[in-house]
Amino acid sequence: MSNNPFPLPKEKLLEAYTKMKTIREFEERLHVEFAKGDIPGFVHLYAGEEASGTGIMMHLEDKDRIASTHRGHGHCIAKGVEVEGMMAEIYGKVTGSCRGKGGSMHIADLSKGMMGANGILGAGAPLICGAALASKFRGDGGVGITFFGDGASNQGTVLESMNLAAVWNLPVIFVVENNGYAESTSIDYAVAVDSYIDRAAGFGIPGVTVDGTDFFAVYEAAGEIIKRAREGGGPAFLECKMVRFFGHFEGDAQTYRAKGENEENRANKDCLKIFRSKVAGAGVISEAEMNKIDDEVLARIEASVQKAKKDPLPTAKDLLTDVYVSY
Amino acid sequence: MARNLSMKDAINEALDLEMRRDPTVIIMGEDIAGGAGAQGEEDAWGGVLGVTKGLIGKYGANRVMDTPLSESAYIGAAVGAAACGLRPVAELMFLDFMGVCFDQIFNQAAKFKYMFGGKAQTPVVIRGMVGGGFRAAAQHSQMLTPLFTHIPGLKVVCPSNAYDAKGLLIQSIRDNDPVIFCEHKNLYASMADVPAESYTIPFGEAAIPREGKHVTIVAYGLMVHRALEAAETLSKEKIDVEVVDLRTLSPIDLDTIIESVEKTGHLVAVDEANPRCSIAADVIASVTEHAFKALKSAPKAITAPHTPVPFTPVLEDLYIPSAERIADAVRKQLK
Numbered sequence A: 001m002s003n004n005p006f007p008l009p010k011e012k013l014l015e016a017y018t019k020m021k022t023i024r025e026f027e028e029r030l031h032v033e034f035a036k037g038d039i040p041g042f043v044h045l046y047a048g049e050e051a052s053g054t055g056i057m058m059h060l061e062d063k064d065r066i067a068s069t070h071r072g073h074g075h076c077i078a079k080g081v082e083v084e085g086m087m088a089e090i091y092g093k094v095t096g097s098c099r100g101k102g103g104s105m106h107i108a109d110l111s112k113g114m115m116g117a118n119g120i121l122g123a124g125a126p127l128i129c130g131a132a133l134a135s136k137f138r139g140d141g142g143v144g145i146t147f148f149g150d151g152a153s154n155q156g157t158v159l160e161s162m163n164l165a166a167v168w169n170l171p172v173i174f175v176v177e178n179n180g181y182a183e184s185t186s187i188d189y190a191v192a193v194d195s196y197i198d199r200a201a202g203f204g205i206p207g208v209t210v211d212g213t214d215f216f217a218v219y220e221a222a223g224e225i226i227k228r229a230r231e232g233g234g235p236a237f238l239e240c241k242m243v244r245f246f247g248h249f250e251g252d253a254q255t256y257r258a259k260g261e262n263e264e265n266r267a268n269k270d271c272l273k274i275f276r277s278k279v280a281g282a283g284v285i286s287e288a289e290m291n292k293i294d295d296e297v298l299a300r301i302e303a304s305v306q307k308a309k310k311d312p313l314p315t316a317k318d319l320l321t322d323v324y325v326s327y
Numbered sequence B: 001m002a003r004n005l006s007m008k009d010a011i012n013e014a015l016d017l018e019m020r021r022d023p024t025v026i027i028m029g030e031d032i033a034g035g036a037g038a039q040g041e042e043d044a045w046g047g048v049l050g051v052t053k054g055l056i057g058k059y060g061a062n063r064v065m066d067t068p069l070s071e072s073a074y075i076g077a078a079v080g081a082a083a084c085g086l087r088p089v090a091e092l093m094f095l096d097f098m099g100v101c102f103d104q105i106f107n108q109a110a111k112f113k114y115m116f117g118g119k120a121q122t123p124v125v126i127r128g129m130v131g132g133g134f135r136a137a138a139q140h141s142q143m144l145t146p147l148f149t150h151i152p153g154l155k156v157v158c159p160s161n162a163y164d165a166k167g168l169l170i171q172s173i174r175d176n177d178p179v180i181f182c183e184h185k186n187l188y189a190s191m192a193d194v195p196a197e198s199y200t201i202p203f204g205e206a207a208i209p210r211e212g213k214h215v216t217i218v219a220y221g222l223m224v225h226r227a228l229e230a231a232e233t234l235s236k237e238k239i240d241v242e243v244v245d246l247r248t249l250s251p252i253d254l255d256t257i258i259e260s261v262e263k264t265g266h267l268v269a270v271d272e273a274n275p276r277c278s279i280a281a282d283v284i285a286s287v288t289e290h291a292f293k294a295l296k297s298a299p300k301a302i303t304a305p306h307t308p309v310p311f312t313p314v315l316e317d318l319y320i321p322s323a324e325r326i327a328d329a330v331r332k333q334l335k
């Protein structure tokens, strides 16, 4: 065994790879299943963006909270939400993580610190300020991470939350997952500043920009600011530059993209390929070990789809439950 | 000349005709053209479901403005521009996103005229999708019309077909008050004969898509179709139903409703909104107050339950009032 030049021990590297691969295969499979017409509603896939959620979440524990976006499957998996419950949820089954009531855009698992995917852009930022406030109040050392896209970075809720987190010195990390597009609109049109670091600076918050296709770049940058926040150093802003492999949602013809863009992204900006070549190149994990993980992941996804298809649907009485805690 | 047009195309045509007629009409919204700043095609989306497709090619980016994802800012800017002489039509993709920008509408746009002693006018239209059936879950499927009708100063429109959508949208744009224009996403594909030329439908005039003697069903939006379906079923049981399509919820055409109830003596009010303080509840209260003597049975509201919109299709189908539920209510009333 050669020396490990990476900031994580081998078993953690394997865990990170498994998470990223699980996200990838979950999304690739949904892409296929959606096209068959079996999956209701809107589905936004995280494929291509795995290194961001995973690189950050490798630093988190269950007591740390995240607020996700409409593109939330990857955040869920990286935070430890079970794929079987997620798949069943997306199929609208009573065995789903939200008993079929939420669907792809609202998957949540509060026991894992996953405060929900969200259909309202920017809605997670104030909520995570609250999560961070609760942690600070209790002194449990927990941090809150709010994810939003380049598009949602323009929501008032996000900007107000940045100020609030700074004023209250909350342990919040603002993560912009910059894939260059908000639906079909380019960041070049919609965001006036050249750098998110400048924007964060305007709120008195330190910012850092990383290559979000490089797990290690994300991991290291996130590690530093999360540690700082845990120790009472206050909020920080992290920009992960990345690509999304699929359309905005399933069914998007993507005519706003440059010719060959998707092929170029798959060939040269695939965070899984980049991870593999780094760890294999350094001789820390062999191709064979990763291939074995690939097989296990594929089998798990296959089983989760088969189970989700067979699982029972909610029944009429479920319509009226869960509105209130007490009636 | 009338052509068979989808409601989606009728809305596009209304915007097109008004932009051609009046250079102060501008439209704005998220991805209403699409592809802004990107390297692919311009007008890549034309709105998330293509409702505004083609307009940027005709009127340019000065009048067809894609916006950053900042509803509070651009909806507010539409309100401000309206107060300063433009006629903006701002798209709020899903009216569920109203929560993000509601202050600019209900504390600002709706109140200018009154607060400023009659000296302001705010001819802004906020248009967007409402309603369920798309499996779009709790934050993209609501029928929030009662929130809007509650606010004095707002006009609230919800067409049930392509013909009405065109005439009501043109009226909305020409109207000098703020209008919330509710487009049911499950009606975009519905077809009707629509004249090519411009026409308006006045606010506060309900339509009667089916005349009948025995029971009045009051509905709007998608529920008009469910009511008509129920009426068809009931006609086989020799029950003759009259369907009133409200078309505008603020102002509301109480005269037509009351006239109909005076004829039939029975009222079923159908609403895709949640039951408390709904349009259905409002209609029933008004009829009870103003035409109590005409009623031969207790009026009945058929609405969504007091729950958020569920994602899973089996539950969403139970959530949205069905033709069967409406027909059952009518049968019970006539017993």
Ligand SMILES: Cc1ncc(C[n+]2csc(CCOP(=O)(O)OP(=O)(O)O)c2C)c(N)n1
Residues within 6 Å of the ligand: A070, A071, A119, A120, A121, A122, A148, A149, A150, A151, A152, A153, A179, A181, A182, A183, A248, B030, B069, B071, B093, B097, B100
């Ligand atoms: C308040 C609000 N406005 C608009 C939308 C519609 N919408 C959903 S996703 C999206 C684009 C988001 O872009 P970005 O934040 O960059 O995230 P990405 O999809 O690229 O991950 C839009 C406009 C919404 N869901 N909520």
Ligand SMILES: [Mg+2]
Residues within 6 Å of the ligand: A149, A150, A151, A177, A178, A179, A180, A181, A182, A183
């Ligand atoms: Mg984006």
